[in-house]
Amino acid sequence: MSENASSREREEAISVRDVTKIYRLYDKPIDRLLESVNPWHRNYHRDFYALNHISFSVGKGESVGIIGTNGSGKSTILKIITGVLSPSFGTVHTKGTVCALLELGAGFNQDYTGIENIYMNGTMMGFSREEMDQKLQAILDFADIGDFVHQPVKSYSSGMFVRLAFALYISVDPEVLIVDEALSVGDVFFQAKCYHRMDELKRKGTTILMVTHDLGSVMKYCDRVVLLNRGEKISEGRPGEMVDLYKKILAGQYTGHEDFVDKQDFGVNSIGASVVEELKGKAAGEAKGAEEKGKDREQEGKGKTEPEGKEKEKAGGGDSLMMSRLSLNPDVKHYGNGKAEIYDFGIFDERGQLTNVILKGEYFSIREKIRFHDRIDAPIFTFTIKDKRGMDLTGTNTMFEGKETKAVKAGDEYICTFRQRMNLQGGEYLLSMSCTGFEEGTHTVYDRKYDVASLTVLSNKNTVGVYDMESELTLERHEA
Template structure:
């Protein structure tokens, strides 16, 4: 038994958390002064007899509807709350992404807060000295790190807090809906860093409503509902169970579990299983998208349908990722790029269902016999969603001489769901049978897709629906 306990990074045993709820503030005083010990409160069970273990090196997700106790158990594990009954054992140094920046002193500078929080986590000044540059590089807030954090924008604040928590090499990382901070480039970097530390063997316990992240990262998932443990097992299986709860079929699910219908010893689900979800955009997001689409069309109506943009580089009119990855042997250079909407405007904002163009301008610094031009669109977790190149498309690309240029356009219909995506592009080729990269730009810019109708998954099949009502005798 002792050996098995040592394999666990986190052990939660029969944990219950009860809150006393009073109808009126005065009732609390009445109860404390009651000679007969009369109760003026009612008990609310945020958690009820919860037990589960997280093995060292595992990535475990906790899912459930709002009010199921997910954040409560994370706060108990990190020591922010104490359980009413039960026990939690933690074997390892924890870094928690709960309420980002909750431990910051607003009058201290960013640097001072880094060292103060490092001390609170148990690191020496020498250890924090070694980690400081990685934290600053990740946060990308420049000289503001020497200013009091009360002068920061909300974006700078959460970037520094996230950079600190995720770059201290924790043995256990606790994440509560924290991967949605910053812009799409920063979120992409956060996901890459999460993947890096996961591969290093860091134990990760995460709470999120993003089922794509749950299936992508989690080895195992725990399902809660109103403070009660429902099930645990492989991500796909448990996400299917969660979908039943969302559909109001909790009792049916409990009956199936009692009968052994759901066997969670094998991974069965993939991201394709998420058939009850709306493509990652909630109701508020849908309303925002409708408003944004109207504003977009209003602002661009006067532009007409011709490609009327100012002279100069297209990239100067777009959001370009300063943290992009860029490499190649330098014999070709993608010196300009742009996204053009259906009206020919250069923009990062595209409407779902409309045609758009990816334009690349390439200058050659050496003779190249058979160049290939590419693009790839990824989500912010780094998953490649779509892309193509001139070789796949059978384009007639001529040999290039030093000093010559190519302008390449890929035109297609936007069928991705509303959301944020990342665009990569490259100029490559094959020489003596070997793949050669002349210039590659990873995550060079973002694509924001505006939609007032999201379907399931990452793209829209554009289904045509026909429904005909018939009488019973027909």
Template sequence: MDKDKNIAIRVDNVSKIYRLYNKPSDRLKEALGFTKEKKYREHKALDQVSFDVHRGETVGIIGTNGSGKSTVLKIITGVLQPTMGNVTVNGRISALLELGAGFNMEYTGVENVYLNGTMLGFTEEEINKRLPEILRFADIGDFVNQPVKTYSSGMFVRLAFAVAINIDPEILIVDEALSVGDVFFQAKCYHKFEEFKKQGKTILFVSHDLSSISKYCDRVVLLNQGVKVDEGSPKAMVDLYKRFLVHQEGEPEKHIAREGEWRSKIQVNPNLLEYGEKLAEIVDFAVVDKDGKLTNTIEKGTTCTFKMKIEFHKDLQEPIVAFTIKDMKGTEITGTNTMYEKIEVPAKKDTVVEVSFTQKMDLQGGSYLISFGCTGYMEGDFHVFHRLYDACSVNVVSMKDTVGFYDMNSRIEVQVTK
């Protein structure tokens, strides 16, 4: 047992090395001792990775494909053994990794619930108590009494998820499993996930859904090619992760060197993130209210414009100009670009183009972050010409807020019919 009672999971200098052989016969020759020649090459799926997860904390793990996210989860849950290093777990784990991996296809749904429960260490009496809630959550009707081999893929994952999430674990480990089933079942899964957070459960969460990472996680670990790059706030790690996605891994430039005429009249984030190849450069940007005034404050329900000025240093084919709006936690709420809107942007070398996005501001009252970008394709490959993350903030002033992120502007009619 770890001496620090506040640690739920400790990953200490963990490495996982696989031997890769060119052909199966090389593996056999080595196993039988027929050759002393090295027939394999080593692949480090994880390279000296360390991090802690504290009790009651929700920690996300993000990274590009092949970064080692699933490998570290499998080592934590005991599915894999590390080549080097140690993992300490304090608490009962429920892992939503490979849903239904322990199911017997010949057994009925109910029989598989008891099989899985027994494998997790529950007595028959304990499973009896949980069975009604598991079946209610899965919601697959009379199919629970049919062999699992007759299930559709949707019914299979619903039952597997229901079993995994209703065993009252102290630690929940989730690997992309919240995207199973239809939209209504996904909503139920996320509701259960939120219940776990409110109950102070420990959650380790791997997902490509950056909005969910930003919304639910207290802290995020960023992996890249088996190495831990950094850990920190969801917003900072998601921004850094986006740089890895477009191979802009270097230290971000913290400030824009040039001072534009527009942005000198609004409040600009002094710590905005800027990167890109600069074949096209965003040299100025602004937020404009309904009266044409450059401002960081917009009244809800009025028209506003996000605009930017782009200088092209090379002839480009169909550049994509974009803006996005995020909340203060870094969750992307909305945004659009010229490709979605089917607007062509002329891009000739040494020309400057102004692009304006005008819309009605229906977001709820509060503060939001605005990002600008110019990207595109060259010879079929995606390129980031210039991006400005969290360039400025917008404060939406509202006299009436509704539920959620934005106002649907419903018109309500009430009639007395009797």
């Protein structure tokens, strides 16, 4: 083994190699007995593969998420890693102190008080009485359940119970933290404390392996994501790519032939710095003119009529495809059953010009042209704006907006225009869009394009967070 390979291996905090978990399923309870006493070793069961040859590793200080639909094996693999279950085949190795937030409070004695359960579980995790004495106040402060900590936990509400359990498990400063849907406990204020604590652990270099259905948490905390489906490992890679593939599975559009390669998030680097600079240079002159208009710009934007906007968009687009004049993702991912096709789209600023650059505070439009290749009863048109890590920031669709769409047949076309004010902070964003619908009650994707174009927002005033609330400020000074 080379020195580099050896170094990488030493840095692995969790190593999962070819792990398989098989359960025997019996049609009738008596079949279990018949199989055990049958002298010819006849099988009365069928094998169910909860996990089928799963391999991945988590490096020291890395945050890795596991996502997948219900029944994909996410919780099973965590239980195997923590030793709650044994694999049928394969090996698992962990390095360092491991804290597992699987079933919160599973080790609590219902007749013990909160204090007694803290010490009992601390001992089970390998801490001495003196060490737990030092941690006790921090645990009580985090749980914030008051004098109930001196009462038997069987008298607790479900919220108080999980607050105490989470406070206990999160306070031990583990080297490896394993979390299974634990961040959804308690009210919104307690969840905020939990997320803040997770941020602290991540900054300290704690290795984190988490399972969650909250894709926002995956995008925020994970450096890498493993996607499971029906016990199989589908892929692993950057959060944005895996979340997109997961959404494809949810929509029933996964074929098993997707090729995801590790690459930089589509943004400044993949567009090309020169292209972005050219776009910014083009917008600089527009920004200067718009700045001189001052407050009149907003009133002017509100006063525009729809026909005027459409005329400018047509003038900007000409006879060629609108999207040919935009900065596009060279490796855009799209899928659908092909009944509809978004064959063209455009981004228009407040002056009706095609551009990837929008000034913060101005109105802009996203225009989609959709051609239909089959009958669809009620198509839905959408757009989504994401950050470079792939987290959905905003977006809407015709159903949300209450716009009824009529049934279409092969050869029909729709032109859909979304017009709104740009309140996102200055920065680089990604635009996705789709045409979907419902067939016999099932959500169906006809054409979905992920991260199809960049969207640069220019701003001379950024506030806190991802969007601007456009606060109006009043100051009153009273001299002594």
